[in-house]
Amino acid sequence: MPNSGIDALLSVNNLTRLGQGLAVTLKLSIISIAISLALGLIYGIAMTTKNKLLYGLLKLYLEAFRVIPLLVWLFLLFFGGARAFGADTDGFTASVIVFSMWGTVEMGDIIRGAVQSIPACQRLSAEALGMTKARIYRHVIIPQAVRRFTPAAINLVTRMIKTSSLAVFVGVTEILRVGKQIIEFNMMKNPMASFWIYAFIFVVYFIICYPVSRLSKRLEAKWEY
Amino acid sequence: MGFNWGFIVKFLPNYAAAVALTVKLAVLGVSLSAVVGAVCGLVLYFKVKVVRTIVRGYIELSRNTPLVIQLFFLYYGIPKLGLKLSGEACAIIGLAFLGGGYMAEAFRGGLESVSEAQLESGLSVGLNAWQMTRFVILPQALSVAAPALGANCVFLIKETSVVSVIAIQDVMSLTKELIGMYYNTYETLAILVLCYSLILIPVSLAFSLIERRLRHAEFGD
Numbered sequence: 001m002p003n004s005g006i007d008a009l010l011s012v013n014n015l016t017r018l019g020q021g022l023a024v025t026l027k028l029s030i031i032s033i034a035i036s037l038a039l040g041l042i043y044g045i046a047m048t049t050k051n052k053l054l055y056g057l058l059k060l061y062l063e064a065f066r067v068i069p070l071l072v073w074l075f076l077l078f079f080g081g082a083r084a085f086g087a088d089t090d091g092f093t094a095s096v097i098v099f100s101m102w103g104t105v106e107m108g109d110i111i112r113g114a115v116q117s118i119p120a121c122q123r124l125s126a127e128a129l130g131m132t133k134a135r136i137y138r139h140v141i142i143p144q145a146v147r148r149f150t151p152a153a154i155n156l157v158t159r160m161i162k163t164s165s166l167a168v169f170v171g172v173t174e175i176l177r178v179g180k181q182i183i184e185f186n187m188m189k190n191p192m193a194s195f196w197i198y199a200f201i202f203v204v205y206f207i208i209c210y211p212v213s214r215l216s217k218r219l220e221a222k223w224e225y
Numbered sequence: 226m227g228f229n230w231g232f233i234v235k236f237l238p239n240y241a242a243a244v245a246l247t248v249k250l251a252v253l254g255v256s257l258s259a260v261v262g263a264v265c266g267l268v269l270y271f272k273v274k275v276v277r278t279i280v281r282g283y284i285e286l287s288r289n290t291p292l293v294i295q296l297f298f299l300y301y302g303i304p305k306l307g308l309k310l311s312g313e314a315c316a317i318i319g320l321a322f323l324g325g326g327y328m329a330e331a332f333r334g335g336l337e338s339v340s341e342a343q344l345e346s347g348l349s350v351g352l353n354a355w356q357m358t359r360f361v362i363l364p365q366a367l368s369v370a371a372p373a374l375g376a377n378c379v380f381l382i383k384e385t386s387v388v389s390v391i392a393i394q395d396v397m398s399l400t401k402e403l404i405g406m407y408y409n410t411y412e413t414l415a416i417l418v419l420c421y422s423l424i425l426i427p428v429s430l431a432f433s434l435i436e437r438r439l440r441h442a443e444f445g446d
Contacts (some may be wrong), residue, residue, distance in 0.1 A: 066379075066429070067421070067422060067425045067426060067429060068383075068418060068421050068422065068425070069383040069384070069385075069386040069421060070383070070386075071386040071387060071397060072386060072397075072417055072418060072421055075397070075400060075401075075414065075417065076414050076417075076418070079404050079410050079413075079414060080410060080411065080414050082410070083408075083410035083411065158289065162289075162290070162291040163291070165291040165293040165294060166291075166293065166387070168293065168390070169390070176293065176294065176297065183301075191305065192305050194301040194302050194305060195301075195302040195303070195305035195306065196302075197302075198294065198297045198298040198301060198302040199298060199302060201294055201297075202290055202294050202295070202298050205289070205290045205291060205294055206285075206286060206289050206290050209289035209290070210285060210289045213285075213288065213289055
């Protein structure tokens with residue numbers, strides 16, 4: 001095919017730019033995932049509290065993210081923040097904050113589920129053996145909880161990578177926005193560009209997410225009991 | 226700087242129209258993805274040759290790519306091949322493409338949870354294929370699949386917020402437009418949250434009720 005339009009994509013310059021966009025996408029995802037993991041651990045353990053008030057508050061926070069779409073949260077922080085503080089909110093920062101707030105509840109809920117899935121008799125037996133609380137966690141709860149936690153957490157990682165695409169709504173120059181720019185630049189000489197560029201980005205996301213979700217499924221199957 | 230109630234009243238009709246559109250897209254998108262998911266789930270359950278491989282590939286594609294990209298490809302990419310679709314059609318197809326993969330997994334999980342002994346018992350008392358499906362497989366499979374199906378519905382309704390990337394006058398794009406034009410940010414954002422709460426809170430409550438009701442059908446533990 002003489003003019004399939006794929007040359008719009010294959011130029012070194014464009015690939016480099018798409019690569020830079022991808023780097024932003026990944027940076028956004030990795031920072032959010034790291035924060036979510038750290039805060040989610042605290043949140044998840046806190047969810048196992050017997051204090052009704054604390055539990056109620058944490059549950060409310062969870063439900064708020066379960067009910068309101070993430071993009072709405074992003075709008076709230078991005079536009080609301082800009083209005084409240086007068087200054088222009090940075091889209092990247094707003095995205096990191098919102099994705100981390102969401103990731104924290106999701107990660108926390110996974111951790112809570114993993115910890116609570118361990119039958120009470122395990123804890124009681126350990127107590128009967130005179131183990132301290134720390135040792136019960138270290139030798140009884142955590143090793144078992146990790147097996148339940150890991151597949152779900154890895155699955156959340158793919159969800160968070162996919163979710164990072166929402167950053168395009170608040171002006172972050174991630175891979176999709178770079179793609180749009182390349183298409184607009186080539187609009188006249190290469191009308192097929194939008195097909196190839198979006199197909200390319202589609203494939204890039206798949207190549208990143210597929211192995212991760214495969215890993216999650218494998219671990220799940222392996223550790224199932 | 227008070228909360229401008231007049232502004233809210235003035236644009237209420239616009240919001241009503243936008244919410245109606247979101248609901249319409251959600252209903253059609255969810256229904257279509259349930260159909261796609263049911264068909265794919267059955268293909269996987271009955272291990273239909275060749276088709277099964279295609280279905281597996283589709284499920285992986287739909288689950289491992291973001292809806293935003295799927296929509297961009299459908300709306301801006303595909304027309305270059307000569308197939309032009311309206312924004313609404315793209316939104317519904319996009320939701321069905323994404324949701325179909327998730328629904329298929331839920332259906333398959335439900336179907337596979339029906340134990341072999343149940344099928345053998347059904348056969349041994351002389352049920353035919355239709356009776357088996359209607360009285361043995363479906364009631365159990367659906368009650369097992371219900372929580373996942375409900376979660377998928379809520380997930381898909383939330384995902385409709387993303388369709389505003391492709392020139393659709395939904396609640397999200399209306400919000401963005403009004404903020405840009407009038408700068409009544411707080412009012413606009415408050416209505417936005419209200420709109421989604423109105424749609425999603427009843428839906429999630431309904432699903433948790435259905436889920437509780439369906440527990441009756443559980444067998445064994």
